[in-house]
Amino acid sequence: MQNNIDGLVLKVDGLSIAFGGLKAVDNLSFDIKENEVFGLIGPNGAGKTTVFNCITQFYKPNSGDILFKDRNGSVHNLLDKNVHDIIKLGLVRTFQNVELIRELSIIDNVLIGAHVDFKSNILDQALRLPRARKEEKKYRAEAMRVLSILGIEDRADAPAGGQPYGVLKKVEFARALMSNPRLIILDEPAAGLNDVETIELSKLIRRLRDELNCSILLVEHDMRLVMEVCDRICAISFGKFLAVGTPKEIKENKDVQVAYLGIEVDENA
Amino acid sequence: MKKIIKNPYLHFVLLGLILALVPTLAKMGLMKTSYLTTLGGTFIFAIAALGLNILLGYSGLISLGTAGFMGFAAYLSAYFTADLALPFELSIILAVVIPTLLGILVGLVSLKIEGIYLAIATLAVSEILKKTFEEFDFFTNGFSGKTAQYPTLLGTFELDRAGTYYFVVAILILVMLLTYNLMNGRLGRALNAMRGSEAASQAMGVNLLNHRLIAFALATMYAAIAGVLYVHFVKYSYPTIWSLNLSLNFLAMIVIGGLRSIYGTLLGAFIVFAVPDLLLKQVPFFSDLSYVLNGILIIVVIIFYPNGLVHMFTDLKRFIVKLVKGEK
Numbered sequence: 001m002q003n004n005i006d007g008l009v010l011k012v013d014g015l016s017i018a019f020g021g022l023k024a025v026d027n028l029s030f031d032i033k034e035n036e037v038f039g040l041i042g043p044n045g046a047g048k049t050t051v052f053n054c055i056t057q058f059y060k061p062n063s064g065d066i067l068f069k070d071r072n073g074s075v076h077n078l079l080d081k082n083v084h085d086i087i088k089l090g091l092v093r094t095f096q097n098v099e100l101i102r103e104l105s106i107i108d109n110v111l112i113g114a115h116v117d118f119k120s121n122i123l124d125q126a127l128r129l130p131r132a133r134k135e136e137k138k139y140r141a142e143a144m145r146v147l148s149i150l151g152i153e154d155r156a157d158a159p160a161g162g163q164p165y166g167v168l169k170k171v172e173f174a175r176a177l178m179s180n181p182r183l184i185i186l187d188e189p190a191a192g193l194n195d196v197e198t199i200e201l202s203k204l205i206r207r208l209r210d211e212l213n214c215s216i217l218l219v220e221h222d223m224r225l226v227m228e229v230c231d232r233i234c235a236i237s238f239g240k241f242l243a244v245g246t247p248k249e250i251k252e253n254k255d256v257q258v259a260y261l262g263i264e265v266d267e268n269a
Numbered sequence: 270m271k272k273i274i275k276n277p278y279l280h281f282v283l284l285g286l287i288l289a290l291v292p293t294l295a296k297m298g299l300m301k302t303s304y305l306t307t308l309g310g311t312f313i314f315a316i317a318a319l320g321l322n323i324l325l326g327y328s329g330l331i332s333l334g335t336a337g338f339m340g341f342a343a344y345l346s347a348y349f350t351a352d353l354a355l356p357f358e359l360s361i362i363l364a365v366v367i368p369t370l371l372g373i374l375v376g377l378v379s380l381k382i383e384g385i386y387l388a389i390a391t392l393a394v395s396e397i398l399k400k401t402f403e404e405f406d407f408f409t410n411g412f413s414g415k416t417a418q419y420p421t422l423l424g425t426f427e428l429d430r431a432g433t434y435y436f437v438v439a440i441l442i443l444v445m446l447l448t449y450n451l452m453n454g455r456l457g458r459a460l461n462a463m464r465g466s467e468a469a470s471q472a473m474g475v476n477l478l479n480h481r482l483i484a485f486a487l488a489t490m491y492a493a494i495a496g497v498l499y500v501h502f503v504k505y506s507y508p509t510i511w512s513l514n515l516s517l518n519f520l521a522m523i524v525i526g527g528l529r530s531i532y533g534t535l536l537g538a539f540i541v542f543a544v545p546d547l548l549l550k551q552v553p554f555f556s557d558l559s560y561v562l563n564g565i566l567i568i569v570v571i572i573f574y575p576n577g578l579v580h581m582f583t584d585l586k587r588f589i590v591k592l593v594k595g596e597k
Contacts, residue, residue: 056472087474095472101465103529104458111455112462116474118455122483125454126447136454175473 005067005075009034009183009215010055010091015064017054024050025061025239032183037209037216039230041223041250043259047239048219049096052185055217056093057083071182088116090182096191098168102161106152106171109160110143113178139178146174150204166197173204183215184208190222198222202229227251235259277449285442288312292431306503307546309434312441313498315538318522319448319531320491325520326528327452328484329464331388334375335492335519337395340402340511341368342496344409347417347506357420357501365493372489373482380481387485395516402508414507417500433502440498444491445531451487452529460484518542521563525570527577536579540566 005011011031017024025047032038040048053059055066057078066078070089078086086092092113100109117139120132147153150170155163160171169189176184186205190198202225205216220226226233227247235242235250237259243250250256273279291308294300317339324330342364349360371394379390402409409415419428420436428436451457459480462470471477500506518541526537541563574580 058468058471082476083471084474084476087472093472095466095469099466099469101461103465104461108458108461112458112470112473112475115455115459115462120455122451122456125456126451128450128454132454179473 005031005069007033008067009036009069010217011065011067012051012055013065013067015051015054015061015066017050017059017061023239025054028064028236028239028241030234030241030244032215032217033231034215035209035213036231037205037218037229039218039220039226039233039247040236041220041226041233042236042242045238046236046259048236049187050239051236052093052187052217052219056086056091056185057081068183071180087179087181090180091185092176092179092181092183093185094169094172094176094187094189096187098165098172100160100168100171100175102159104160105157106160106163106167107140107143107147107156109171110146110174110178111139113175114139114142116179143174143178146177149177150174165192166194169193169197169201177208177212180212181214183217185217185219187219188221189218190220190225198225201225205229278446281442281446281449284445285438288438288441289435292434296431304547305430305434307543309437309502310499311538311543312437312535313495313502314519314522314542315535316441316444316498317492317495318519318526318534318538319444320488320495321519322523322528322530322534323448323452323460323491324484324488326523326530327457327460327464328481330380330481330484331385331520332391332485332488333388333513333516334391334395334398335488336511336513336515337391337398338368338372338489338492339496339499339515340506340508341371341398342493343500343506343511344402344415346497347415347500348408350420350501351415351417357422361494361497364497365490368493368496369486369490373486376482376485380478380485387481392513395511395513399508399511402506402511409506409508412508414505415500416505418504420501430502437498437502440494441535444494445535448531452531456480456483518563521567523577525563525566525578527579530577530579533577533579537577540578 008031013029015025015028028051040051042048050059054061055078061079067075068078068089068091069075076089078091081089101112118135120129120135123129124132144153144156147156150173152167152170152174155167160168163171169192189205190201193201205218206229208214209216218226218230230247232244233247233250234244235253235256242255242259243253245253288308291300292305295302295305317335321332321335324332345367346360346364349355349363350357355363375390375394376387379386403411419430419433421427422436426432452460459470459475462473462475463477463480467477522537522541523534524537525540526535527533545562570578
C-alpha cells in the first residue's frame with residue numbers, strides 16, 4: 001500500500017465528519033512521527049474526541065484517510081477496519097471517564113487488554129486444557145510486570161471498584177499497555193488528577209515513549225502538562241485545523257491565541 | 270495443605286458427593302422420598318439458571334425465553350427416545366444441539382442492534398414454541414402431555430429414580446465446573462468487559478456481536494440440557510409448564526441467589542423451587558402464599574443484598590470472625 005509515511009506512525013489526511021448539518025471535523029490533516037508525544041488541543045467542542053473516535057473507528061468519517069503503520073512496518077488504512085480489530089494493529093486508547101469493570105480485580109481488568117492475544121478456543125478454556133492454562137499463566141505474569149512498572153502491583157487482586165481515581169487511571173494505562181502498542185491514544189489523562197499525580201503522569205508518558213518505544217497521541221485540557229510533555233502539538237478549533245508545531249510555536253501562534261482567549265471580538269463568546 | 274482445601278474444583282466435587290447422599294438418606298428413612306424429586310428438579314432448574322446467569326449476570330443481556338427453549342429440548346428428547354426409539358445419548362445430543370441452533374438464529378437477528386431486543390425476540394420465540402407444544406399433537410401430544418422414560422445409558426443400564434437423580438447431580442457438577450472455568454478465563458473477562466463498558470471492550474478487541482452470540486448460545490444450551498434432564502427425571506412434559514412464568518422464575522433465581530455466582534445460582538434455585546415445596550406447602554396458611562414469596566424475596570434481596578443472598582455467607586463469616594476475635 002502507500003509508502004508515503006516514512007518515519008510516521010499515523011497520518012490523518014483530509015478527515016471530515018458531520019453529524020446532521022454540523023461539521024464536527026472539517027478537512028483535518030496531521031501526522032504523528034515514531035517515538036513522538038503528540039498533543040491535540042482546542043477549546044471545548046473543538047472536535048478533539050471526535051477525531052479520536054474517528055481514528056479508533058468508533059465513528060466512520062465521511063471522507064479522508066487514516067493511515068497507520070503497524071509493528072511490521074506495513075501500512076493500513078484504518079477506515080477499512082472494524083472497531084474491534086484496531087487493537088490488533090498496535091493502536092490502543094484510554095477513555096476520558098475511566099472505563100473499567102468495577103466487579104473484577106485489577107489484574108483481571110488489565111488482562112482484558114490481552115484479549116486479542118489469547119489463542120485458546122472455548123473448549124480449551126472450558127476444560128482448562130494445558131494450552132489455556134499456559135496462556136493464562138503467561139499473560140498473568142505479563143500483567144503483573146506491567147502493574148509493577150506503574151507501581152501498583154500490590155493491589156493486583158483488589159477489586160477495581162472503590163480504588164482511588166489515580167489508581168484507576170493507572171489500571172486503564174496498564175490495560176492499554178498489555179497489547180504492546182505502537183501508538184497509545186490518551187483521552188484527557190490528567191482529568192481528575194491532583195498536581196502530584198499530574199507530574200507523575202508526565203514522567204510516565206515520557207517513560208512510555210522512551211522505554212516501550214511507542215508514540216503517544218494526547219488530548220488534554222491541562223496546558224501545563226501538554227506544554228511540558230509534548231514534542232509537537234496540533235491545535236484545532238470548531239473542527240478546523242489551526243496550527244501545528246512545537247509547544248513554543250503553538251504558544252506564540254496568533255490563531256491559537258484568538259481561538260483560546262478570544263482576543264478578537266467573538267459573537268459566540 | 271491449605272492450597273488443597275482452597276481448591277475450587279475440590280469444592281465442586283465435595284458438593285456433588287454431599288448431594289449424592291440424598292437417596293441414601295431417603296432410603297434410611299431420614300428424609301421423605303418425595304424430597305428426592307423436589308431436589309432433583311431444583312438441580313435441573315439450577316442448570317438452566319446458570320446459563321441465564323452467564324447471559325444476564327456476566328454479559329448484561331436479558332432473555333425471557335429460557336422456559337421455551339427448555340421445553341423445546343424436553344419435547345425433542347421425549348420424541349426421540351419414545352417415538353423414534355433413538356439411544357439416550359444420541360437423543361440428548363440432538364435435543365441440545367437443535368434448540369441451541371435455533372437460539373443462535375434468534376440471536377443473529379436480534380443481537381445486532383442492542384441487547385434489549387434479545388428480551389423481546391426471546392419472549393416472542395418462547396410464546397411461539399409454547400403454542401407449538403399445544404397445537405402439534407402428533408409431536409407433543411398436546412394438552413394431555415408427553416411422557417418419557419428414565420434414561421437408559423449405553424443401551425444397557427436402565428436407571429431408576431435414584432439413578433437418574435445421581436445422573437442429574439453429576440451433570441449439575443460438571444456444568445458448574447465448566448462454567449467456573451469459562452467465566453474465570455478469557456471468555457468470562459470479555460463478557461464482563463462487555464457488560465461494564467461496550468466502548469472499552471470494543472477498544473480492547475472484543476467483538477460485541479460474537480460475544481453476545483456466544484453468551485446467548487451458552488444460555489440456550491444450558492436450558493436445553495436442563496430440558497432433556499427434566500423430561501427424563503419427571504417423566505412428563507405439559508405445555509403449561511413452559512410458560513413465561515417459568516422464565517421469570519429463572520430470573521428470580523439468579524437475582525435472589527446471586528448474579529455472577531455459581532453457588533448463588535444453586536442457592537437461588539433452592540429458594541425459588543424447593544423452599545415452597547419442602548417447607549411452605551406443609552403449613553396450611555402459607556401454602557397459598559408460597560408464590561408471593563418470590564416477589565417479597567426479590568424486594569428484600571435488592572434492598573439488603575443487591576448482589577444476591579450468597580453474599581450473606583461472606584457477611585456471616587466476617588461477623589463470626591469478628592465475634593471470635595472480639596472475645597479473645
